Amino acid sequence: MASATSISLDFICPITQDIMVEPVLLVEDGHSYEQSALEQWLEYHNTSPLTNKQLNNRQFVPNRNLKSTIEDFRRQQTQSTSAVDFRSFTLRSGRPHNAKWEHCPQLQIIISLLGPSNVGKSVLARNAGYGRPMSKNPVYIVTIQTDVLFFYLDRLFEDQYVVIVQLHDCPGNDRFEAVSDRHFRNCHGAVLMADVTDFQSFERLEKYWYKRLREKSSFDNVEAVLACNKVDLLEAECDPSHRERFFQRADTFVSSLQMPIINISALRGDNVQILFQQLILNILQNESLVKHLKQYARQVHKPASNPTKSCC
Structure with missing residues (x-):
């Protein structure tokens, strides 16, 4: 039986105590019932199911207005349930392999990892499965050009769209910052990364990277999140005064911009999945x-028109 919450x-049949599918109005008592339940009732009774009074007229008619209202309610409930289910998505590496999704349109989200050199952008980009730690002896290579990695969500958005995520790992070294210009322009979301052990990384992030994002972006309201990386090093060699000063600075930066702030360890995988889930949801809630x-x-999904057959 459906929950009454x-x-x-008015949607509940007095006989079945469930939401009606084909509501009909019993003319004499003025109440609506599920058609099949009322028909069965009238086979054995000559009374109103609700009032138990004798019926002089057993006629009933479809209640179309109520049926339409119930159908609208069911659609809203389905959409609400679908939205809640979608929020528990997982980011998967590579391209989707679900045959059922083959003909679904795709939303192609571009997320750029922005920040100065050595803040851990490449480690974050290559975090195995987003949330699982990397190998104990990772190899660190300076990024000299933008690396693009592809991911997808394991759930459909609005029950119809496959969500593809292009993750752009942009070089942070001053010599290669010009390479990142088009990734400022094209991204729908940005992860602004700072190294919690290095105040200069935050200053460079604030004065250059965030400023360039706002100046170059093709979108007036690109979504961004501040990721404070290497919290594992704070635990190992924690200077309480440094920690306090850094996070005060970070809080001041994001509070004026209403930007989320998430403390992560890209190496261990701490809060990595939460970081991307929040940013992607913010993008998909941005009208x-x-x-x-x-x-x-x-435009991409538009079916190709049938080619004109040649007469020759």
């Missing part, structure tokens, strides 16, 4: 960005 009593993503998806 937040369900109008302007979603409108742009859907428009692009429709």
